[in-house]
Amino acid sequence: xxxxxxxxxxxxxxxxxxxxxxxxxxxxxxxxxxxxxxxxxxxxxxxxxxxxxxxxxxxxxxxxxxxxxxxxxxxxxxxxxxxxxxxxxxxxxxxxxxxxxxxxxxxxxxxxxxxxxxx
Numbered sequence: 001x002x003x004x005x006x007x008x009x010x011x012x013x014x015x016x017x018x019x020x021x022x023x024x025x026x027x028x029x030x031x032x033x034x035x036x037x038x039x040x041x042x043x044x045x046x047x048x049x050x051x052x053x054x055x056x057x058x059x060x061x062x063x064x065x066x067x068x069x070x071x072x073x074x075x076x077x078x079x080x081x082x083x084x085x086x087x088x089x090x091x092x093x094x095x096x097x098x099x100x101x102x103x104x105x106x107x108x109x110x111x112x113x114x115x116x117x118x119x
Contacts, residue, residue, distance in 0.1 A: 013038055 014034050018026040029037075051070035056063055 013041075017041075 014037075017034075017037060018029075049069045049071040051068060053066075053068040055066050057066060
């Protein structure tokens with residue numbers, strides 16, 4: 001399997017992608033095609049987050065995973081001036097309040113269950 005010369009060792013996604021593709025198909029990709037594939041599918045593999053918590057919950061009825069990611073938003077959403085910024089701030093504030101309220105309710109529920117068990 002030959003790799004285009006424009007790829008660097010830092011292109012981990014492309015390396016993993018080419019390793020999963022049959023050798024004859026991998027050799028047929030042009031650098032432009034590999035760049036397009038990386039843009040379409042590679043972003044989820046290269047993001048670094050200030051907060052990156054990944055846990056698996058083993059419950060009696062199945063396994064579930066929980067992911068908490070946080071960091072600076074580097075996306076360029078454009079925007080609609082100060083009114084759009086105010087609207088986003090209000091939505092974000094309500095969303096944060098809802099998450100914190102849910103966590104508080106969960107903590108209260110766990111405390112009640114523990115109190116019943118201890119009694």
